[in-house]
Amino acid sequence: MDQANQLREEVKRLTFPTSSQRKTKVIAVTSGKGGVGKSNVSLNFALSLVALNKKVVIFDLDFGMANLDVLMGVTPKETIMTMVEKELSLEAVVETGINGLQYIAGGHGIGKILTLDGQHMTHFFKEVSSLQGKVDYIILDTGAGLTYEGMRFLQAADDVFLVINPEPPSITDGYSVLKALYMKNNSASVKLIVNRSLNKEEAEQTSLNFQKASAQFLNKTIDFLGAIPDDPYVRKAVIAQSPYLLEYPNSKAAKAIDELVRTYLNLPAAYKLGVKGFLTKILFHK
Ligand SMILES: Nc1ncnc2c1ncn2[C@@H]1O[C@H](COP(=O)(O)OP(=O)(O)OP(=O)(O)O)[C@@H](O)[C@H]1O
Numbered sequence: 001m002d003q004a005n006q007l008r009e010e011v012k013r014l015t016f017p018t019s020s021q022r023k024t025k026v027i028a029v030t031s032g033k034g035g036v037g038k039s040n041v042s043l044n045f046a047l048s049l050v051a052l053n054k055k056v057v058i059f060d061l062d063f064g065m066a067n068l069d070v071l072m073g074v075t076p077k078e079t080i081m082t083m084v085e086k087e088l089s090l091e092a093v094v095e096t097g098i099n100g101l102q103y104i105a106g107g108h109g110i111g112k113i114l115t116l117d118g119q120h121m122t123h124f125f126k127e128v129s130s131l132q133g134k135v136d137y138i139i140l141d142t143g144a145g146l147t148y149e150g151m152r153f154l155q156a157a158d159d160v161f162l163v164i165n166p167e168p169p170s171i172t173d174g175y176s177v178l179k180a181l182y183m184k185n186n187s188a189s190v191k192l193i194v195n196r197s198l199n200k201e202e203a204e205q206t207s208l209n210f211q212k213a214s215a216q217f218l219n220k221t222i223d224f225l226g227a228i229p230d231d232p233y234v235r236k237a238v239i240a241q242s243p244y245l246l247e248y249p250n251s252k253a254a255k256a257i258d259e260l261v262r263t264y265l266n267l268p269a270a271y272k273l274g275v276k277g278f279l280t281k282i283l284f285h286k
């Protein structure tokens, strides 16, 4: 059997979750501009879900520099890239971190994952698809901007969290990502998060302006998931290499993240095909 066929067979063998299994949902966190707070949002959102007894894997897909390990103070031994190179199992890559939050590092050159040869691709697919039904959420911390690889992951996710700051460059760059994403996947489920707002009015105004632009120029309504205020405790937590949700649970940022999670869990579920659907899309849909 040739390699392409072998991969197709692997895809077929993957079963859909039964009612007794968890429906694994894939959330991609992205932004237009860098440095707007994606990694902090991904990590603290994940930990807030964990506090509600959800099983969560956070996946560092930053195609430039990995961030999550630094924020958590964890040094992963293996990454997705070394898993593929050395034909390791996914268990060898998953680190169990704070409060049982699971962490997967993409590793150096993770962008190449989309151009692997058949044998390596089959291995990647088989290992990552083993998460199907085992966890509730896979949260992808993607890099900023419109890279080809990043876009493929966004297109395939069940939900995309678009993080913006109230400053105009962050808004316009965020809008460019939104537009590019809808061009690729017209039914993408995008949720807006405003990070570092100075007050409630600024957060609401920013989201309103963004939603208006989206409705007017793209004919799309996007949900506003919530805002996280500009909070000095975020920086303190980053320096302490400990997530603000745990280090400063009473900070405004921590409370805002918990609120954001509650809002998210109350929205109608966008679950489509879970891990199988996600992998099939990133690998086969161009
Ligand atoms: N709500 C906030 N209040 C105050 N400062 C914040 C907040 N969120 C993020 N920051 C600051 O912004 C910095 C960058 O955040 P983070 O690393 O999460 O951004 P990012 O979007 O993941 O960056 P990159 O694009 O480089 O991956 C943090 O180190 C912190 O100092």
Ligand SMILES: [Mg+2]
Binding pocket: 038, 039, 040, 062, 067, 141
């Ligand atoms: Mg980051």
